[in-house]
Amino acid sequence: MEFSAGFVSVSVSVVAAVGFLLLAAVALLASKKRRQEPPVVGTIFHQFLNFQRLHDYHTELARRHKNYRLLSPFGRQLYTSDPAVVEYMLKTNFSNYGKGSYNYENAHDLFGDGIFAVDGDKWRHQRKLASFNFSTKSLRDFSGAIFKNSASKLANTISSLANTDQMFDIQELLMKSTMDSTFKIAFGFELNCLDGSNRRGSEFAKAFDASNECIMLRYVNAFWKIMRFLNVGSEAALKKNLKVVDEFVYKVMDIRINQGNIETDKKDDILLKFLEESKNNPEKIDLRYLRDIILNFVIAGKDSTAGTLAWFFFLICKNPSVQEKIYQEVKRVIEPNECVDFAEFSQNIRDESLNNLHYLHATLTETLRFFPAVPLENKVCFSDDVLPGGYNVSKGDIVFYQPYAMGRMEYLWGEDAEIFRPERWLDDEGVFQSESPYKFVAFQAGPRICLGKEFAYRQMKIYAAVLLYFFQFKLRDEQKDPIFTRSSRARFLISSIFMEFSAGFVSVSVVAAVGFLLLAAVALLASKKRRQEPPVVGTIFHQFLNFQRLHDYHTELARRHKNYRLLSPFGRQLYTSDPAVVEYMLKTNFSNYGKGSYNYENTHELFGDGIFAVDGDKWRHQRKLASFNFSTKSLRDFSGAIFKNSASKLANTISSLANTDQMFDIQDLLMKSTMDSTFKIAFGFELNCLDGSNRIGSEFAKAFDASNECIMLRYVNAFWKIMRFLNVGSEAALKKHIKVVDEFVYKVMDIRLKQITNQGNIEIDKKDDILSKFLEESKNNPEKIDMRYLRDIILNFVIAGKDTTAGTLAWFFFLICKNPSVQEKIYQEVKGVIEPNECIDFAEFSRNIRDESLNNLHYLHATLTETLRFFPAVPLENKVCFSDDVLPGGYNVSKGDIVFYQPYAMGRMEYLWGEDAEIFRPERWLDDEGVFQAESPYKFVAFQAGPRICLGKEFAYRQMKIYAAVLLYFFQFKLRDEQKDVHYKTMTTLQIDQGLFLEVFSR
Template sequence: MCLRDIRTESITLPSLDPQSSIFMEFSAGFVSVSVVAAVGFLLLAAVALLASKKRRQDPPVVGTIFHQFLNFQRLHDYHTELARRHKNYRLLSPFGRQLYTSDPAVVEYILRTNFSNYGKGSYNYENTHELFGDGIFAVDGDKWRHQRKLASFNFSTKALRDFSGAIFKNSASKLANTISSLTNSNQMFDIQDLLMKSTMDSTFKIAFGFELNCLDGSSRSGSEFAKAFDASNEWILLRFVNAFWKIMRFLNVGSEAALKKHIKVVDEFVYNVMDIRLKQITDQGNIETVSGHLNTTTKYSELILITIFCHRTQEKKDDILSKFLEESKNNPDKIDMQYLRDIILNFVIAGKDTTAGTLAWFFFLICKYPSVQEKIYQEVKRVIEPNECVDFAEFSRNIKDESLNNLHYLHATLTETLRFFPAVPLDNKVCFSDDVLPGGYNVSKGDIVFYQPYAMGRMEYLWGEDAGIFRPERWLDDEGVFQSESPYKFVAFQAGPRICLGKEFAYRLMKIYAAVLVYFFQFKLRDEQKDVHYKTMTTLQIDQGLFLEVLSR
């Protein structure tokens, strides 16, 4: 099969739009101080660079953090261009020395070989603290080990696997119903938006024990939380290229003022959920007692009713919040309400945006390559063997784990999607003590080493001359069985001791959603000529959504 070329050069990304809301809000607090500071910084950096060259071996300097700001809307393609010229390179930054790598040997060294010397550090912690708190994605040491141990145990239980599997199937069925209704009424819709809402519902139910009802829009407070959550994610990332975010936070202007507002909405909602759940568990679901315990506004009255209803109808409390509440009884000194907020919210961050974003890119790619879409349909039909008159709900319920494990071509297509569009396109570790990386490059305490899943997925020296071609078959052996690659070459799920605990959960969710939707519908791009760009956020999402034409099979 000859697939069309989607080399990165052919994906045209827009220049920074001065009229865009993110640019205007950011510029309000940035431009006033950037010019003078930039000149001073570059002079100091030049002196430091000349001095450092006399005593250490460093990768080449190819730009500054200000180049990142100028290329912010195409940040990952900017780094891909640099990575094609240098496996390892540096950008000058007032945050300290920054080294960028697309070399699997360096990636393995910082993620596994010398794991104890590289972590999140104060740089990442300060940048993400308002949203991530002391959650697993922001901390090192004892807090990380404690959460990793608890999460590892919970993710390995059959109870959580069965609980989450039932939720994924139910959510996929609801999404199929929604798409069918919109298609029958000839309404235009953004499938990425529907996926974001659906995975938010399913992830929140696994985390907190109830759905937000974002997909059907029936929960106003849930929708407000979801919007604030997404906006917070976006503003947090901007801190990594904004040298003056602390000044803006102090002055409460621009992006920092917006972040503060959105974090308040997120925290208010999450703490209300936790308070209600804690009182509900303590008082065994008595609605009068629960209501009396809380100073809850009318805005959250629907939240009380939803939460209590879900737990009256759920005999076993298998959601993650319930598990951690039980743990907090045993270890009250280790887990308070703020720490619990951080743990659970990090799970939502991990489960919602990553899977929905990947599925959106998956649908974009199978629309660009209809022969791939047809192969997936035939595989699903052969492996799952549905009844002729099956409906969405029945089909979803009949998907067994054994069937999911045998969907090799679908698994390969999702993995090839992640090669091009990894959920987390850029990540970093902070060096804790002076070290020498593979290749002989010196790093000092406090230096930041970035590794680049987005750029690495496009490197010909890693994937061959056809690296720019979307080809799921590269992941299959001669018998059509999926074959994995080194996690230090394909870094979509991290690697080493911090490898993503939810990797198998993510694949299960994506395969269930994809199997249901591709079996019942045929998808085409609404506008084949329109360029599709990403939105620069912590996770990789399609800017302005993905509008499709859908035909029932």
């Protein structure tokens, strides 16, 4: 939350909001013309909020309205699941609905003038040539032989995994295999992606996929044209990848052109057929155009088939009786010889056999009904029109039709529309019966219906027949649902979705770009004042592009410059890894650098007026009270007892997993356990998240975590204030979660207040929690502390004590698993220092841990500190400058500037830590006697420094040392997958993305 005050400047909330309101007003005036239009059911902001489940969101809307609209300030969007409207656009008035210039401009660098990017004469020319070639027997036989060969190669690869208990990604193998077959048909060239034997071919395949992904990014990145101009980020990557693609493709084309004495059977690939045509029409077809035509075929034939087959395997694994029926059908229809191998079986598959695999055909079609390769399509209206139903559309309007949603409509498919039932496609004789292409739109329809439809079915049936004849498939995790990803075409979400959907969703690109250019001009004029400033090393757009690896990106910049700037149209941002600057802000001129109103406004609903959200008198008041309470022996003893009890409970939980070959997420367990201990210290109340026995407490914990996440979202969502006003999306969720949090907290506070008032019924040791101490203080200062203020103070403590400690311990376990000698040294130190009795249990061992023992665990303390050097709980912090100033080094800062200091980057700087800065070495923190030696808090900034240094620092170390001592004394930990890279989530605190899965063994 600290770092986002500057980083969120990428948002264009002010400009976009004004633009939206103005355009909404225009829309309201226009409505007076009484156009007949579908009902408005939401806005494009709802699409943004539901982006991860976009197609299910559209399906929910389509159940209520066959035709509907979503309001947008950047163009009119109509959505339909009505077959009559689909037929009208795709057939009846085909010439009035097409791709339009928007898609062409975005896709041109890769798609060129290929069939999927163009309208008009170019489309008609390619369609005519493709229609002729796709109808020839030679291409059908040529492609069939390739499909069979590719299927047998894939079966060979899978065979090596059968019965070994190894899991594998069937989608990845299918992607590689279909790339091989599609490229062979297109270019007559062996790519060998599946086995990786052709290095250049593999490089082309990677560059091709990367180019497709970069093209997709244009549909969700409003600033891609600026990036192309600057040659940075994904646009620089696209340029580089296209160079690889084009060099390879032109080289292959050149080879094929120069094969003058080529045999007849070598001339069946599509490239050579079009080369023959180019001789007849040299004015229409040049090499660039040929490249576009053939690459569009590759784009169409690769991911869509592989994606559909991946969903097919998912569905037949979820429905094993269907898998068995297909196997029986294949065995009956193809009638293989005994002891047949993969290649021989594949060669035995005849077209007549494929045509008789009705149940397999039905299952593939039912798969496409549920998961069409392109789940959302659009057409741009070229001139004003009236759709069936009487709805008006204007030139430039975008009309979306929804294959994904349409496949789930009861009014189209009956009451069992949501049930996977291949039999719906078969007649009483078991023969496949097709449906209207305007109802089942997986292959489009009308003049633009997919020419490769029958090729796709043939390829999928060959693959399925070969694989299901020889193998039985099961999901590795029966409980895990597949999700849509953002990768290129048909990897559960197709690039076309972005291409089509983003035509309206592109949001604030125009307004933001104009704003950026104007503000950049202002910045250039201001620079004439010759302020002394750090070098500019990039823009906030670079941060956006590097968001998933943000802290590593900052580290790369910090290696080049201790102090630097990133240009932003929305405020000045300075970044430092210089301890002198850090000390100046956090100590020397402390009063001039603070939270500021921006952070306060974003966090107020959850943090309230707590210590992490405020400056000035409120901060000083809480700091004074907290300093006193944190220094008392009673709170130290009370918290110590809770840490020990929580650690023994966690050990009990882990004990049940030891030596069982079960993996578990240590980060998840640590999060629950630290929530329990922190809440007990804060409120004196048992939450029991770890064992889940307190239902209301668990509900609070979930609502608390969800609220924290919603607050964090405000820093990356430019429209959260509009959403709060409309009470939608994450803001509606935040309101709901805060209600749960507040009801629970106020109830606990009320119970504790009554207990204190009725002191005869409360034991002394029950008054050591922080709430009770602040309640006592509130009696002395009722004008300063009310119940809301108390709630804010205590919840801020919970926020500080939960995720940071758990996150650090998770990284600690990751590092000691990667460095088992360190783990062993800690175990030996714990055993030597604590000296437990024989046959001791977890609770008894925990109670035996004394403060003196903890103070003598120097190597453990050093290892935890080395962990925090690499992975500080808050990896990026900022301070807002309150008045003009000059930083050490002579750099000017102005009122309102945001200065970031970087604990994550600073922990990796050689000029701070020496040449071994990137090496995990706990010994750097120990002197020659093995005693821990601290560093300057302005060099090691994991706990902040100066007047705002973390009050809970010693509490955190004590808790982490107790947990580590208990767990490492009884258990040895190993990573479940030694080869798997671990990454962080880019959020307020540094947590491991998707958890840390370990195996545990009793010592």
